[in-house]
Amino acid sequence: MLKLKASTLSIILLLLCLSVFSTAQRSAKNNTSLWKTLNGDPPLAVARGGFSGIFPDSSMTGYTLALITGLPDMILWCDVQLTSDGAGICFPELTLNNGSDIEGLFKKSSNTYLVNGVSRTGWFSVDFTLDALINVSLTQGVFSRSSLFDHSFFQIVTVEDVARQLKPPGLWLNIQHDAFFSQQNLSMRSYVISVSKSVIVNYISSPEVNFLRSIVTRFKPSPTKLIFRFLGQNDIEPSTNQTYGSLLKNLTFIKTFASGILVPKTYIWPLDKDLYLMPHTSVVLDAHKEGLEIFASDFANDVPFAYDYNYDPVAEYLNFIDNDNFSVDGVLSDFPITPSEAIDCFSHMDKNNSGPAIPLVISHEGASGEYPGCTDLAYKQAISDGADILDCPVQMSKDGIPFCLGSINLIERTTAAQSLSNLVVNIPELNAEGIFSFSVDWSDIQTLKPVILHPYPEASLYRNPRNKNAGSFVALSDFLALANNATSISGVVIRIENASYLAEKQGLGVTDAVIEALSKAGYNNKTSKKVMIQSSNSAVLIKLKEGKNNYELVYEVEEDIRDALNSTILDITKFANSLVINKNSVYIRNFGFLTGATDVVSKLQAFKLPVYVQLFRNEFFSQAWDFFSDAYVELNSFVVGAGVDGVITDFPGTANKYRRNRCLTLGKDTPSYMTPVGPGSLLTVSDTQPPALAPSPILEVADVTEPPFPSVAAKPDTDNGTGDGASAPPPKQPSGQAKLVAGIFLSNIAIILATVLLI
Numbered sequence: 001m002l003k004l005k006a007s008t009l010s011i012i013l014l015l016l017c018l019s020v021f022s023t024a025q026r027s028a029k030n031n032t033s034l035w036k037t038l039n040g041d042p043p044l045a046v047a048r049g050g051f052s053g054i055f056p057d058s059s060m061t062g063y064t065l066a067l068i069t070g071l072p073d074m075i076l077w078c079d080v081q082l083t084s085d086g087a088g089i090c091f092p093e094l095t096l097n098n099g100s101d102i103e104g105l106f107k108k109s110s111n112t113y114l115v116n117g118v119s120r121t122g123w124f125s126v127d128f129t130l131d132a133l134i135n136v137s138l139t140q141g142v143f144s145r146s147s148l149f150d151h152s153f154f155q156i157v158t159v160e161d162v163a164r165q166l167k168p169p170g171l172w173l174n175i176q177h178d179a180f181f182s183q184q185n186l187s188m189r190s191y192v193i194s195v196s197k198s199v200i201v202n203y204i205s206s207p208e209v210n211f212l213r214s215i216v217t218r219f220k221p222s223p224t225k226l227i228f229r230f231l232g233q234n235d236i237e238p239s240t241n242q243t244y245g246s247l248l249k250n251l252t253f254i255k256t257f258a259s260g261i262l263v264p265k266t267y268i269w270p271l272d273k274d275l276y277l278m279p280h281t282s283v284v285l286d287a288h289k290e291g292l293e294i295f296a297s298d299f300a301n302d303v304p305f306a307y308d309y310n311y312d313p314v315a316e317y318l319n320f321i322d323n324d325n326f327s328v329d330g331v332l333s334d335f336p337i338t339p340s341e342a343i344d345c346f347s348h349m350d351k352n353n354s355g356p357a358i359p360l361v362i363s364h365e366g367a368s369g370e371y372p373g374c375t376d377l378a379y380k381q382a383i384s385d386g387a388d389i390l391d392c393p394v395q396m397s398k399d400g401i402p403f404c405l406g407s408i409n410l411i412e413r414t415t416a417a418q419s420l421s422n423l424v425v426n427i428p429e430l431n432a433e434g435i436f437s438f439s440v441d442w443s444d445i446q447t448l449k450p451v452i453l454h455p456y457p458e459a460s461l462y463r464n465p466r467n468k469n470a471g472s473f474v475a476l477s478d479f480l481a482l483a484n485n486a487t488s489i490s491g492v493v494i495r496i497e498n499a500s501y502l503a504e505k506q507g508l509g510v511t512d513a514v515i516e517a518l519s520k521a522g523y524n525n526k527t528s529k530k531v532m533i534q535s536s537n538s539a540v541l542i543k544l545k546e547g548k549n550n551y552e553l554v555y556e557v558e559e560d561i562r563d564a565l566n567s568t569i570l571d572i573t574k575f576a577n578s579l580v581i582n583k584n585s586v587y588i589r590n591f592g593f594l595t596g597a598t599d600v601v602s603k604l605q606a607f608k609l610p611v612y613v614q615l616f617r618n619e620f621f622s623q624a625w626d627f628f629s630d631a632y633v634e635l636n637s638f639v640v641g642a643g644v645d646g647v648i649t650d651f652p653g654t655a656n657k658y659r660r661n662r663c664l665t666l667g668k669d670t671p672s673y674m675t676p677v678g679p680g681s682l683l684t685v686s687d688t689q690p691p692a693l694a695p696s697p698i699l700e701v702a703d704v705t706e707p708p709f710p711s712v713a714a715k716p717d718t719d720n721g722t723g724d725g726a727s728a729p730p731p732k733q734p735s736g737q738a739k740l741v742a743g744i745f746l747s748n749i750a751i752i753l754a755t756v757l758l759i
């Protein structure tokens, strides 16, 4: 009954994805003795409910996506529930109303049962025959994930459906509630014995001791491995009346009925109350000593995890599989593509291998994902992370000292609001109210503390709280000395904004200050470091070009564009040597999904203009759904898929790690998890579409034309240096371009709203 629709869907998906992902199997298996797993084999990736981070849990489409995007020995995990007629369906919860639309179809069929002594109300599988569930559609049970696929009618599937239609390399059945089904006179024991006669079952796990003990002799000998699942340390195991924490001390007992254990990841790497890692426990070594395999659960790319990983999920997997002391034997993940690449592409990397030069890794305010931006610590981290180009967005203090800071408004990156609130002014030319760098002397700025930026507080994603005020501010001259000193740094990029305003209204000549600092630091003749000067104002670049310095002039296109006229590009070549564009000008994004690609990158490159793309961040909230909440999939799609020359990132360590991974050099054997995604393919799986957005504009000549650069006026004579701020004439955009309006975060909010409206 369930077969027709499900298989049609999965075939459509397969065809679609095969054109997207390469069919290549996996990169050459590495020397297995490197692994500190129980048997020395590489660890396994287990897809919990399929690719449940994207598609509804336990859907055929989700299982298919896991197989297509993962390791060739990917294991599919099914949480088995029994229907009243004894069929085994895959569903993540005992109650079907969380994760499907059953509530609306059978309004009166909810029921209340005792489950391990606790009363629970909901729509239970034991109250329905398999046939009765034919019209039920699976939905996304986790609110933070896209609900766009909830209306595409992904049916409930049986264990046999998954095994027979997909023939997965491995099938893992989790029996979370044997005792409950026994009370309902349904036998999980009979079910698993019978199903394992008709399909290959590789693993059976359960948190109930009695269930595993009841089947252990039936599965000995057999290829099916029995795994004891640990729940919370203080939860009571129903058959022994002991806590899981105390059972953990008795692995000899566990070994009498199981060949492995599955533990929450915090059993291995516990967290302190601030969400930082504590030293690892001995549980992996203890299990291995007992001859038990050990698997870790609760991996997902889209939940906050230990701050130590800086939102890099690959770093988290590597901490479990590639540390000096142990490796778990497998990981249970909602995003199985990520452990696949961690295991096959990123493990055991040679720390000294510097990797290819493409893409150019350009820091954004230093390693601002880990430290307050533009501080000495952020720059030192970016250097040790392997950045090629160190960036300084230059600001001017009231006394004319150029220094690096991500915003002209001190409130956005410093503690100025606490101590200098008397200097708040409204400046229409800058479209902002704030405390501006040109109102404060450099010595006073240095008494402030830097503040780490949290781009996504609405998603509760905070950056490294321990570093929130760490580091000190850096004058441009110190920045240049620091970069000059670092042998691994090939150049600097100095970003100049608001130069016309500063010259005309504040009497501050930022371009002259930059040129002087460069010359003093020896960048004109003593060092071999490349100097890039970036501005979104063509007048600044034109002025610099007249200076006949050997700088790479970088034009920043601030707004999202879908195309650029040849005449515009020709114009740009007159004042710039390269461009910075936004991610949305490369891949078109609509409500968090990609809908296609532009050819802006190749068009610009045809005019010999290298293209650098901003802004890459590790936080999953910054990425389109199509990239599976995985910063590496996103980077790879821009670098290999779109051919960009450089990436501008808050996390240079991630970009550097990406370009050094061993799966990039495999040619036609490149595995699917290191193949660029096909923009738009994910949306085609959905029966509903988000509303169309107005297309981004085409970059025209008028967009890049600016009034000529003004000469530097005399310094305003007001003592407090705030200029004529509030009484200034009507605002004139400092640049001809419209400001970026809908940022990454707005698109994500929009998708939540859009999907709510679609229901």
Ligand SMILES: *[C@@H]1O[C@H](CO)[C@@H](O)[C@H](O)[C@H]1NC(C)=O
Pocket: 031, 032, 033
């Ligand atoms: C793996 O590496 C070890 C030590 O480096 C070596 O002794 C062994 O022969 C290698 N095995 C294979 C299959 O390459």
Ligand SMILES: *[C@@H]1O[C@H](CO)[C@@H](O)[C@H](O)[C@H]1NC(C)=O
Pocket: 027, 028, 029, 030, 031, 034, 662
């Ligand atoms: C691991 O694999 C990579 C790429 O296939 C290879 O270059 C490297 O030598 C391998 N390492 C070992 C120890 O086999």
Ligand SMILES: *[C@@H]1O[C@H](CO)[C@@H](O)[C@H](O)[C@H]1NC(C)=O
Pocket: 131, 132, 133, 134, 135
């Ligand atoms: C499923 O839906 C069809 C069409 O609406 C209906 O005819 C059929 O009775 C439904 N079956 C069940 C078991 O609800």
Ligand SMILES: *[C@@H]1O[C@H](CO)[C@@H](O)[C@H](O)[C@H]1NC(C)=O
Pocket: 092, 093, 098, 099, 141, 142
């Ligand atoms: C629904 O299920 C998901 C995953 O199975 C779980 O994370 C979530 O907490 C559940 N929600 C409720 C309201 O039970």
Ligand SMILES: *[C@@H]1O[C@H](CO)[C@@H](O)[C@H](O)[C@H]1NC(C)=O
Pocket: 183, 184, 185
């Ligand atoms: C289970 O079977 C027993 C004995 O046949 C019976 O007394 C009991 O009512 C049944 N329970 C349910 C939930 O059907």
Ligand SMILES: *[C@@H]1O[C@H](CO)[C@@H](O)[C@H](O)[C@H]1NC(C)=O
Pocket: 238, 239, 240, 241
């Ligand atoms: C578990 O403990 C409860 C009360 O603490 C007791 O009523 C029950 O009989 C115990 N069960 C087993 C299997 O020991």
Ligand SMILES: *[C@@H]1O[C@H](CO)[C@@H](O)[C@H](O)[C@H]1NC(C)=O
Pocket: 240, 250, 253
């Ligand atoms: C381990 O558990 C078994 C069964 O509950 C018990 O008989 C045995 O005494 C326990 N051993 C230890 C060291 O706690």
Ligand SMILES: *[C@@H]1O[C@H](CO)[C@@H](O)[C@H](O)[C@H]1NC(C)=O
Pocket: 280, 323, 324, 325
């Ligand atoms: C390995 O264990 C040693 C000693 O217990 C410890 O000092 C070291 O930090 C551990 N390494 C890792 C990566 O956990």
Ligand SMILES: *[C@@H]1O[C@H](CO)[C@@H](O)[C@H](O)[C@H]1NC(C)=O
Pocket: 422, 423, 424, 718, 719, 720, 721, 722
């Ligand atoms: C700046 O100085 C002017 C005159 O010197 C004064 O009227 C104004 O209040 C001052 N503004 C601030 C913010 O201190």
Ligand SMILES: *[C@@H]1O[C@H](CO)[C@@H](O)[C@H](O)[C@H]1NC(C)=O
Pocket: 478, 481, 482, 485
């Ligand atoms: C540059 O390196 C030299 C020698 O390593 C060191 O003495 C000096 O302090 C460094 N300067 C900066 C700005 O880091």
Ligand SMILES: *[C@@H]1O[C@H](CO)[C@@H](O)[C@H](O)[C@H]1NC(C)=O
Pocket: 519, 524, 525, 526
């Ligand atoms: C470098 O240039 C400066 C002026 O730009 C000049 O004074 C200095 O002598 C030059 N140094 C060398 C080694 O050429």
Ligand SMILES: *[C@@H]1O[C@H](CO)[C@@H](O)[C@H](O)[C@H]1NC(C)=O
Pocket: 566, 606, 607
């Ligand atoms: C734009 O320039 C490219 C590269 O020079 C050229 O191939 C293309 O034909 C031009 N398009 C138009 C419309 O002139």
